[in-house]
Structures are given as structure tokens and as C-alpha cells.
Amino acid sequence: MNTPLHRADLEALRRVYLFSGLDDDEYLQAVSHATTLTLAPGQHLFSQGDPAEAFYWVAEGVIRLFRASPQGDEKVIDLVGQNRFFAEAVLFMGSRYPINASAQSHARLIAFDGNSFREWLAQDANRCFRLLAAMSARMHKLVNEIDRLTLMKGADRLLQYLLDHSDPDETGRHKVELEAPKQVIASRIGVKPETFSRLLHKLTDIGCVEMDGTTLYIRDPEAMRQTRIE
Amino acid sequence: MNTPLHRADLEALRRVYLFSGLDDDEYLQAVSHATTLTLAPGQHLFSQGDPAEAFYWVAEGVIRLFRASPQGDEKVIDLVGQNRFFAEAVLFMGSRYPINASAQSHARLIAFDGNSFREWLAQDANRCFRLLAAMSARMHKLVNEIDRLTLMKGADRLLQYLLDHSDPDETGRHKVELEAPKQVIASRIGVKPETFSRLLHKLTDIGCVEMDGTTLYIRDPEAMRQTRIE
DNA sequence: CGTGAGTTTGATTCGAATCAATGGAAGTGG
DNA sequence: CCACTTCCATTGATTCGAATCAAACTCACG
Numbered sequence: 001m002n003t004p005l006h007r008a009d010l011e012a013l014r015r016v017y018l019f020s021g022l023d024d025d026e027y028l029q030a031v032s033h034a035t036t037l038t039l040a041p042g043q044h045l046f047s048q049g050d051p052a053e054a055f056y057w058v059a060e061g062v063i064r065l066f067r068a069s070p071q072g073d074e075k076v077i078d079l080v081g082q083n084r085f086f087a088e089a090v091l092f093m094g095s096r097y098p099i100n101a102s103a104q105s106h107a108r109l110i111a112f113d114g115n116s117f118r119e120w121l122a123q124d125a126n127r128c129f130r131l132l133a134a135m136s137a138r139m140h141k142l143v144n145e146i147d148r149l150t151l152m153k154g155a156d157r158l159l160q161y162l163l164d165h166s167d168p169d170e171t172g173r174h175k176v177e178l179e180a181p182k183q184v185i186a187s188r189i190g191v192k193p194e195t196f197s198r199l200l201h202k203l204t205d206i207g208c209v210e211m212d213g214t215t216l217y218i219r220d221p222e223a224m225r226q227t228r229i230e
Numbered sequence: 231m232n233t234p235l236h237r238a239d240l241e242a243l244r245r246v247y248l249f250s251g252l253d254d255d256e257y258l259q260a261v262s263h264a265t266t267l268t269l270a271p272g273q274h275l276f277s278q279g280d281p282a283e284a285f286y287w288v289a290e291g292v293i294r295l296f297r298a299s300p301q302g303d304e305k306v307i308d309l310v311g312q313n314r315f316f317a318e319a320v321l322f323m324g325s326r327y328p329i330n331a332s333a334q335s336h337a338r339l340i341a342f343d344g345n346s347f348r349e350w351l352a353q354d355a356n357r358c359f360r361l362l363a364a365m366s367a368r369m370h371k372l373v374n375e376i377d378r379l380t381l382m383k384g385a386d387r388l389l390q391y392l393l394d395h396s397d398p399d400e401t402g403r404h405k406v407e408l409e410a411p412k413q414v415i416a417s418r419i420g421v422k423p424e425t426f427s428r429l430l431h432k433l434t435d436i437g438c439v440e441m442d443g444t445t446l447y448i449r450d451p452e453a454m455r456q457t458r459i460e
Numbered sequence: 461c462g463t464g465a466g467t468t469t470g471a472t473t474c475g476a477a478t479c480a481a482t483g484g485a486a487g488t489g490g
Numbered sequence: 491c492c493a494c495t496t497c498c499a500t501t502g503a504t505t506c507g508a509a510t511c512a513a514a515c516t517c518a519c520g
Binding site: 153154155191192194195198 | 507509510
């Protein structure tokens with residue numbers, strides 16, 4: 001289902017770093033080959049090894065990026081929410097996606113055709129610089145991820161994840177809306193669902209966290225940021 | 231210790247992807263702000279959080295890139311050997327190195343000044359494309375790394391590492407020269423030294439691998455590539 | 461209501477870390 | 491050249507975190 005871009009998406013996209021500060025011409029040229037597509041919850045977008053012909057921006061919903069092992073286990077590499085790009089790095093690589101992507105929820109995506117976008121980039125080194133910066137940030141995140149997987153225990157990774165995803169709400173408490181079912185978050189932080197459940201309970205027992213269905217509240221984020229769980 | 235580039239390095243650098251296919255002018259301009267520096271074994275190059283003013287190419291030796299935990303443990307992210315770049319992604323980021331770098335052995339590096347190099351890049355989108363490609367490849371490697379850390383057991387990661395670093399030698403056997411002390415390789419694949427030792431023995435017991443001090447021989451790489459250790 | 465996916469809880473197993481000690485190999489200095 | 495230190499690798503005993511296996515429980519949905 002490919003259609004032109006909605007008005008609202010055009011405006012939102014223009015504010016993201018990759019496109020900010022462009023004049024009208026430049027911008028319209030950049031998005032001229034972009035199309036909207038809609039995914040149902042669970043719908044598959046691309047698989048590891050598929051030829052990479054486009055990259056994406058999430059206008060609405062959550063996309064699950066994951067690797068699958070030969071045994072059928074899957075490891076969620078990232079959950080990509082609103083206003084974020086994914087798979088943009090692939091445009092300069094072996095031309096194959098290194099991961100799988102599925103819609104975690106109902107989602108609306110903006111797809112950028114790879115060839116057209118490369119042409120657009122090639123016209124101006126400044127445009128490339130934006131992309132380079134975005135990719136650097138992405139790499140930095142991946143290194144952090146490796147670091148956490150090796151240097152931290154499950155409980156620490158969970159806490160870290162919660163802190164990274166918390167927002168102060170009306171009452172001043174720090175709220176975390178889980179962006180996916182718990183088993184998916186579990187895979188994201190690198191533990192099994194059962195372990196995830198237990199870890200979460202440990203955190204509530206200690207008093208770090210209050211749980212209320214799919215939303216959590218963190219008691220004292222600042223104090224916690226240094227904390228190690230024992 | 232900063233000195234101009236050696237003749238041999240100039241020629242070798244010219245053959246690497248980032249610079250290949252440039253005319254003399256372009257190339258000389260690219261390396262005009264590059265300097266040679268020499269590190270003694272164990273010498274520190276930069277720390278996580280240091281302002282990033284340069285990136286590097288390894289002319290000789292091995293550089294250890296690593297993260298350190300507050301507890302003092304360190305995780306080796308990568309061992310960068312001859313003819314490879316590192317820290318190039320940082321030029322477009324927060325201007326701080328996200329990792330530590332030390333010389334694992336005696337090493338000769340070519341340092342590229344960040345500002346000058348960015349200027350050089352800015353002159354031509356094609357130059358940026360080379361860098362984008364290099365960074366994509368790097369990201370792909372990081373994703374693989376995460377995948378292995380979460381989806382595979384220690385023995386599998388070790389085997390994988392050995393396969394990735396094996397070369398067929400004169401006799402047709404597949405040889406692996408360990409690029410660093412075993413404890414460092416251990417950290418690289420994400421296990422403790424003691425575990426590394428035990429895993430290596432398990433592999434030799436099974437008959438996958440022959441060990442001879444710092445060099446290893448893999449019996450049947452092709453068969454092994456699919457293998458899971460149980 | 462039933463059905464089934466997602467979550468929780470409990471008992472058990474397993475992989476790897478930890479703690480502790482021994483065994484080289486390389487390098488230093490008298 | 492040998493004693494001595496030091497770093498690195500190995501080996502064994504034990505502990506610990508997390509996976510696995512198995513079973514209940516919850517709750518949204520047809």
C-alpha cells in the first residue's frame with residue numbers, strides 16, 4: 001500500500017535533524033520519492049538478507065528490529081518508535097538488510113527509495129554530513145548496548161532501559177509506558193520473559209519501581225542512575 | 231611523537247577503500263594533515279569521554295578498543311589490526327570518544343586531524359559516500375556482535391571468532407594467530423579468562439581445534455561453520 | 461463463556477563467574 | 491647465568507545468574 005505523504009507527516013519530517021534547515025526546494029526534492037505505507041500489527045516489513053531498496057521513518061506506531069537464530073529464538077535489537085529512522089545505514093552497504101523488521105503495533109511508515117535518496121545526498125556534502133552524524137549516533141548506541149550486555153547484569157539492564165524510557169508526568173513522577181508486550185522488552189534487554197517478570201518484581205520489592213499493568217513509575221531516577229542492583 | 235608519513239604508509243593508505251581511486255592531488259590533500267605516531271605496548275591513546283580531535287589508521291601493530299565498567303572490569307570491543315581505521319565515526323558525533331583505546335602491541339598509527347578531514351570530505355559527496363559505506367560496514371559488525379552475545383553460548387562465540395580470524399596456511403590447514411594474549415581475546419568474545427581456557431580445551435577435546443601456544447589450527451572450517459557446540 | 465496469547469510463579473538445570481591455588485614463561489638485575 | 495619477580499595461563503571447587511521446564515493464572519476477544 002504505497003501512497004504519497006500526508007500533510008502532517010511532511011511537516012513533522014521537516015523538523016527532524018536530517019532535513020532541518022533546508023529550503024523548500026531542497027526539502028521537497030528530498031521527499032519526492034518518499035511514499036507512505038501502513039502496516040497491521042505483526043505485519044512483516046523485510047527480512048534479514050532481503051535486498052535493501054529503501055529505508056524508513058516511523059510516522060506512527062512501533063517497529064521491531066530483530067535477529068533470528070537458527071534455533072528459532074529471536075533477539076530484539078531495537079524498538080523504533082515515532083519520529084525515528086531505521087535501516088538508513090543500509091543504503092551504503094552490501095545492499096542487503098542485516099536484520100528483520102516487523103510492525104509491533106499498527107504503524108504508518110514513510111519509505112525513502114534508496115537510489116533516489118542517494119542521488120539527493122550526492123548533490124551536497126552537507127546532506128551527507130547529517131546522515132553521517134545520525135549514523136555515528138546509532139553506532140554509539142550499539143556500542144553502549146554491547147557494553148551493557150557484557151558488563152551489566154539483567155537487573156541493571158532493565159533499570160537502565162526504564163531510565164532511558166522514562167518521562168516525567170503531570171504529578172512529577174517518572175513514568176514509563178512499555179512500548180511493547182513484556183516478552184518483547186525482555187528480548188530487547190537480553191533476558192527471557194520469565195526472567196524479565198522476576199526482575200521487575202525484584203525492582204518493585206526493593207521499592208525502585210511501581211507497576212500498574214503496562215505503565216511503570218520510577219521512584220527516584222536520579223539516585224537510581226548510579227545504582228547497582230545486588 | 232608526531233611526524234610526517236613514511237613513504238610506505240603513504241602507498242599502503244592509498245590502496246585502502248576510503249582513498250582508492252583518487253587522483254594524486256586529491257589524495258595528497260587528504261593526507262596533508264595526517265601524522266605518524268608510535269605507541270609502546272600498553273601505551274594509552276585516548277579515553278572514553280576525551281574530546282575527539284582525530285581518528286586513526288593502523289600502519290603496524292594492534293590497538294585495543296574497550297569499555298570500562300565502574301567496577302573496573304573491562305570489555306574489549308574490538309582489536310584493530312594492520313590496515314584498519316578506527317574512531318572515524320566519532321568525527322560527526324558529540325565530539326567525544328565513546329571508548330578507550332590502548333596499544334596492545336608496539337604500534338605505528340596514522341592520525342587524521344578531524345577538522346581538516348571534515349573539510350576535505352565536505353568538498354565532495356563521493357568522499358562522504360566512502361565514509362558512509364565504511365561506517366555502515368562497521369555498524370553491521372556491531373549488530374552481529376550483539377546478536378552473538380545474546381543468541382550464542384561462549385563456545386559458539388569462540389568458534390565463530392576463530393573462524394573469522396583463520397587463514398589457510400602453506401599446508402592447507404586453517405591457521406589462527408591470536409592477535410593478543412588470551413585474556414584479551416577472552417574479553418573480546420565476552421567471557422572471563424578462566425572460561426576462555428576451558429572452552430578452548432573443550433574444542434581441542436572434541437577435535438575441532440589444535441592448539442600450539444599462541445597459534446591454533448582449525449580442523450574442518452567448512453563443517454564447523456554450521457556447527458553448534460552442545 | 462471458552463479460547464488462547466501473554467504473564468506469572470515454582471522447581472530444576474546449566475553456563476559462566478568467582479574464589480583460590482598452581483604452574484609456567486619471559487624478563488630483570490645482581 | 492641463575493634467582494627472583496611478574497605476568498599470564500591453567501585447573502579445581504564453589505556460587506550465582508539466568509535459562510529451561512512445567513504449570514497456573516489473567517484477561518482481552520470472538
